[in-house]
Amino acid sequence: MGSNHLQPEIIDAVITWVNGNESIYRQKLLHYLTQTTFVHEEAISPTRFGEVGELEFCLVSLFRFAPWLRHIYLVTDNQTPALLSKLAGTDYEHRIHLIDHKIIFSGFSDALPTFNSRTIESLLWRIPGLAEKFLYLNDDFFLIRPVSPENFFYHNKVVLRGEWKKQQSHSVYYRIRAALKAFKQKYRPKKVHVPRHSLAQIKAAQLLGHTENYFYLYHSPHSLRLSTLANYFSNHAEQLTFNINFRFRHAEQFLTTALASHLEIANNNVVFEDKLRCLQLKLSAQSLRHVKRQLADADRDKNVAFVCIQSLDSVPLLTQNTLFSWLNKRVGSLDSFLANQLVEACIPD
Structure with missing residues (x-):
């Protein structure tokens, strides 16, 4: 995608981050967990709140590979x-x-504290001073190659990366399985459903009338427009209130990024792009040998611009060291980045 803009784009980035290792945070988490029923174990997995230094590489990757970003907002819990x-x-x-949860939850203080990224994502558009166009990513996302504004907003349209999929409820296999499950559950205790990522995207599509298909968003930094969400929720306040009512991830929630994408699609305000890709590493399900092979592939493939490293806190030290060594090579530490910036500033034009 080439640039046809005469004026530079004003684009911000928003990162959600929490240090789950902090004792005060852990105590608060445990306190509210004991007061909440029907929480699926996936919603409270320690790796959802763990932190081993990913944020540093996330920030440096934005500084280095997306220097055109105006501001970076870091949304945290005090x-x-x-x-x-x-x-x-x-x-x-x-x-x-730094943006504390209390700021974006102004008027919704009953929903705090929250330990639910889907709840938090529902209100990111309320960040004071946030640009109309912004990128949203978690702290386990990293850029590994230079990107341009046009990779996210092209000719004032939102760039989407994903594919159209059939909703599960319309497959024969799913209907048979659902019927069997319903029959079995008549004689079993109430079961807490897994808050699956795909299900949350489907629920977002269904809010806008999609009953058969939905656009499945790939793991990558999401391009969002503030006015799209602000206008929608001003007319559907009950949906916003419902979605932020869960302190922990819940299967009934919708994904706000998916909602925004389907709204943009309905307004014919999107560009579908499949060139730049994201390497998603699910470390809990991959061997170190497989991880090394994928990292080597990402080094060679110039179309891999993003990397998402999940559950880095939960893997053996050898795997962590391998990944941090690779991130140091591809992205660099904050100290090395700032040192290089200082050297460049001292070099005369």
């Missing part, structure tokens, strides 16, 4: 990453803005 102190006195100090 926490401040220690690494931000390194930015003091640099050109990047005022590009990072």
Whole structure:
């Protein structure tokens, strides 16, 4: 995608982050968990809240490969990453803005505290000063190659990466399995359903009248327009209230990024793109040998621009060291990045 813009795009980035290792946070999590019934184990897996330094590489990757971003908003639960102190006195100090949950949950304080990324994502558009166009990514996402604004917003349209899929309820296999499950559950205790990612996308599509197919979003940084969500929720406040009512992930929730995408599709305001790809590493289900092979492939494939490394906190130290070594090579640490910036600033034009 080439650039035809005379004026630079104003685009921000939003990252959600939590340090689940902090004792105060853990105590709060356990307190509310004991007061909540029917929480699926996947929603409270320690790896959802664990933190082993991914945020540093996430931020550096944005600084290095998307220098055109205006501001980066870091949405947290009354926490401040220690690494931000390194930015003091640099050109990047005022590009990072900490946003506490209380700010975006203003008027919805009953929903706090929350330990649910889907709940938090529902309100990101309420960040004060956020640009009309913004990228949303978790702290386990990293850019590994230069990207341009046109890779996310092209001719004022939202760039989507994904594919159309059939909703599960319309497959014969699913209907048979659902019927058998319903019969069995008549004689079993109530079961907590898995809050699957695909199901949350399907529910978002169904809100807009899609009953057979839905556009499945791939794992990659999501391109969003603030006004799209603000306008929709101003007319469907009950849906917003419902979605943020869950402190922990729940199978009845919809995915706000999927909702935004289907709204843009309905308005013919999208460009479907399949060139840039994301390497998604699910470390809990992959051997170190397989991970190394995928990293080598990403090094060679120039179309792999994004990497998502899930559950890095839950794998053996050898695997962690392998991945951090690779991230140091592909992205670089914050210290090395700032040092290079200082050297470049001292070189005369």
